[in-house]
Amino acid sequence: MDATPYAPQRHINDHYDIVGFISSGTYGRVYKAVSRRTPNQPAPVVKHPSGRTIEAFAIKKFKPDKEGAELQYTGISQSAIREMALCTELSHPALIHLVEIILESKCIFMVFEYAEHDLLQIIHHHSLLPRTPIPASTLRSCMYQLLSGLLYLHQNWVIHRDLKPANIMVTSSGAIKIGDLGLARLFYKPLHALFSGDKVVVTIWYRAPELLLGSRHYTPAIDLWAVGCIFAELMSLRPIFKGEEAKQDSKKAVPFQRNQMGKIGEVLGLPRKSEWPLLQAMPEYPNLQTVSMHNPSVNRPVTLQKWYRNTIVNSNYHVQTSPPPDDSALDLLKKLLEYDPLKRLTAEQALKHPYFLGADGTGKPPGSDCFEGLATKYPARKVSTEAHEIATGSLPGTKRSGLPDDSLLRGPPQKKMRDG
């Protein structure tokens, strides 16, 4: 007898028309889509819970876990399960909105509300010559919305664990949407130490010092470090700590990220016991001493103060038309890039920082449109339209450190997608 009389209630191709291919990553592929139109019927209107109409969708298709001649169910990856469960449960204006999940023909499709931009794309746009700074008002609103979304996550016992500019979406109306919860997880009384589940979390440039030093029991503070890095990057248009990742060796031991620690040290100096009382308890503490041998400049750090001054001077701010942020931005940055996770600002504290309150003289926090008052318009997301069938011929699930993207390619339709 059959295990379950299972037939999917909804088919992806009955409800969505794929407009094009957006991107691929370790998780799978993302497509842009609109509601399906048929000659006789108008496209159905999909509403956001807040009442607005959702015009376009981003469909995330999970790529297969294993490669094989024959497609079969291999069990859905932990990462996909987390993202599905968390996105279904959570709802906040600064979080990407999940419309539905369709499980069909061994594939998982997560249908999200489409966002036209992301912070990485905005940073790229400003770094094109002639470089222009991200306006101070946009920066402030971005950071405020980002922290509001993060506060919501942390209040709900969720650590994001992969905050970076590419994972922070921006809608055409200037709303920030935190995306990609594939590494996010609940941290309320975990049954095992967080470390034992995923040995490596957060993209290297945004990884907090306690993670670099091998902490087993990290906290939501790791997300705040990443927010600090993003804040700096939005100002200088390049990653503040752009280190090189030491790859895992064959013994599966997690290597010490000496280069990344050095990059942080070049700006902040290496952490000291006096500022971070628990520093000596970190598993990689003995390795910390080796950083200065490889990278002597950590002994004469630039300091955040100087980094900030240089950034402001080199950013082509214009006193009249586009004034730089005031010095409260530096203070906030310092408190986010604080070595000791216990002293680092929480999302709640950061939202109350003077940077968000008094700067424009109104005493009001920034609004929810980060483009408010801007004359410039950012270019729309690139969507390749060459081949855009959503093929269902692959396996569900993914590991974050999955296969190279090309391994998904199987038949002619997918091949075209690679070319596009």
Added chain:
Amino acid sequence: MAANYWDSTQAKHFTYTKSELASLRSSLLYNSNNNNNNNANKHPPLPETRHLAIYMQTHLTKFARRQTNIRQQALATAQIYLKRFYLCVDLRKTNPYLLMATALYLACKMEETPLHIRLMLGEAARQWPELGVSETGRLGECEFALISTLRSRLILHHPYRSLGELQGVFGLGTEEQGLAHSIINDSFATDLALLYPPHIIAITAIFLAVVLRPTGGLPAGLAAHSSSPAVSSSAAQSALAGFGGLKQSGPKLGKLVDWLAESKVDMEAIVDATQEMVSLYECWEGYSERAVREAITKMMREGAVK
């Protein structure tokens, strides 16, 4: 969500009234019987509902504790997944053993204590010879069905957390705490988790534990024994009687009653949940594992002929 039960999908989508549950279940039976008109015998009869629930509860518990060392929280999660699933799908159309293994497999991932699919299937086949599935693909397929039926609403709130929080409030001793914990484990053989918020179930368990412990009606070690109920039926009955008169009103019970009176906890729910637990323990006395197993085997066999 994780911080706030009242905003959770559990509160919004998976909490029912008793009459809602009854009508969901009867429409499930009605539909399956009507969809099979070609079969004169229609579907084989189900095992007695409560006994079936006890069967699944005890089997999952045995499997989790003895064979795979699955944590209680993941076990509880699996149990709720199954309850929700069988509100949407007729048991007689399924392989209950495959569903049990799949629910555990998914629950372990959800509670961040994953087990490999091959290991899970192997252990399940060892525990349940009736399973009849050897390819992991079947378990993977069943996982799709389970998630799809549950509409990806996989994050759960269990009474254990409330128990932990209330332990200090009521000054529970280790024994009472342990007993309350076991009573919560037993509650997964009832519908309570589909009817009430987790704190109601936790308070009910605490109440029963506090009322019962001083009477000494508990054989030592009974609560720890996974396949037996935590409380004997007669002890549970006397607890229910104690609710009205509070005859054994000790200091702890007095404190509990005062606290409940002052709090905004739904007392009607507590009384009803207590009654549910008492009737579970009554029912447990007439439970025969063998009878249920045979009924399921018969059901699976007749389903296969169809």
